[in-house]
Amino acid sequence: MNSKNNKGFTLVELLVVIGILGILSAALFPAITGAMLRANMASVAARGKDIYVAIIGANTEREPLGLGNVWPKTEKTTDDTEDINGIGYSSSSDYFEKLYDGKNAGTDKHSPFVTGFDYSKLAGAGVPASSTAGGELKADNNMWTIAANIRDEMEDIIPILITRNVDCSTLYANLTTVPPSTEKITFKTMSPFSNKGFVMVRKGGGTFSNQAKYSTIRVIYNSQTFKTTVEGDSGGATKLDLTYLSPDKAEKPK
Numbered sequence: 299m300n301s302k303n304n305k306g307f308t309l310v311e312l313l314v315v316i317g318i319l320g321i322l323s324a325a326l327f328p329a330i331t332g333a334m335l336r337a338n339m340a341s342v343a344a345r346g347k348d349i350y351v352a353i354i355g356a357n358t359e360r361e362p363l364g365l366g367n368v369w370p371k372t373e374k375t376t377d378d379t380e381d382i383n384g385i386g387y388s389s390s391s392d393y394f395e396k397l398y399d400g401k402n403a404g405t406d407k408h409s410p411f412v413t414g415f416d417y418s419k420l421a422g423a424g425v426p427a428s429s430t431a432g433g434e435l436k437a438d439n440n441m442w443t444i445a446a447n448i449r450d451e452m453e454d455i456i457p458i459l460i461t462r463n464v465d466c467s468t469l470y471a472n473l474t475t476v477p478p479s480t481e482k483i484t485f486k487t488m489s490p491f492s493n494k495g496f497v498m499v500r501k502g503g504g505t506f507s508n509q510a511k512y513s514t515i516r517v518i519y520n521s522q523t524f525k526t527t528v529e530g531d532s533g534g535a536t537k538l539d540l541t542y543l544s545p546d547k548a549e550k551p552k
Contacts, residue, residue: 338423339497339507345419346459346499352412368411370446372541382411390444390543395435403432424489437545441490447538453524454502461496463488466542466549472525477515
């Protein structure tokens with residue numbers, strides 16, 4: 299009489315297989331997480347570039363009309379509260395809401411100051427999208443810090459858009475000597491990217507993504523020197539200083 303051999307895995311064999319799978323998973327995990335980080339950075343960089351292009355496009359349209367640019371400022375320059383150029387801002391969320399004309403979104407009065415920008419450009423990589431297409435923009439739904447008081451004569455190397463997980467008080471307003479190779483910026487433990495890396499857009503329009511381990515001052519400013527303050531006859535700054543507007547507050551660079 300024939301009998302079938304129904305013998306399966308023994309407990310030892312099963313443990314060996316599980317152990318091998320665990321080793322393989324541990325070996326592949328850094329590569330997988332690194333690939334996901336780079337993919338998220340690329341997506342965020344594309345959003346940042348879209349915002350930059352929208353603002354530059356609006357500035358180009360406004361210049362021949364005698365209207366000021368739409369870069370944010372930290373102090374009111376005119377009494378015209380309807381035009382974005384005359385208003386002072388203390389956060390990027392207030393600025394982006396005005397840029398998109400969020401209060402009038404969905405109505406016949408909706409008139410954004412730029413083309414190709416909406417609240418979707420502010421979300422991603424762990425930052426949730428706004429639950430509404432317009433209205434008040436909450437800091438939780440905004441992943442960008444933006445430079446305020448930008449002027450044409452400033453160097454193209456300066457970061458003007460940077461993900462909110464960077465503490466912009468550790469950036470610089472002036473570098474008169476080549477920056478040290480070891481000094482690093484400080485990160486906030488928040489999305490996107492937490493303390494793993496960041497994305498920024500420079501004044502010249504170039505996007506730059508980097509991991510935290512390479513986030514030194516020298517790398518960020520590409521070993522260049524620059525100055526953003528304007529010295530007047532009295533020796534003091536005659537124009538508003540470079541300031542970074544995070545989603546909920548203003549941060550002054552060194």
